[in-house]
Amino acid sequence: MRCPICQAEFSPQATDCMPFCSARCQSIDLGRWLDEGYALPHAADPEDDETPDDNWSQEPSNGTGKETK
Numbered sequence: 001m002r003c004p005i006c007q008a009e010f011s012p013q014a015t016d017c018m019p020f021c022s023a024r025c026q027s028i029d030l031g032r033w034l035d036e037g038y039a040l041p042h043a044a045d046p047e048d049d050e051t052p053d054d055n056w057s058q059e060p061s062n063g064t065g066k067e068t069k
């Protein structure tokens with residue numbers, strides 16, 4: 001069997017970390033998944049840019065009376 005992380009041939013009976021050859025490769029794979037999981041919401045999180053935009057469109061109709069034209 002071949003380890004998907006380090007591509008080393010190993011015997012499935014020689015490890016508890018299937019399908020990886022060792023705990024190290026298992027944690028490397030886990031780290032990759034976590035990295036992707038964290039990277040996705042981070043990249044698709046424009047909250048800092050959207051919040052001020054929302055406030056701008058709401059403020060005029062909310063604070064009527066103060067800013068008369």
Ligand SMILES: [Zn+2]
Nearest residue numbers: 003006021025
């Ligand atoms: Zn490996």
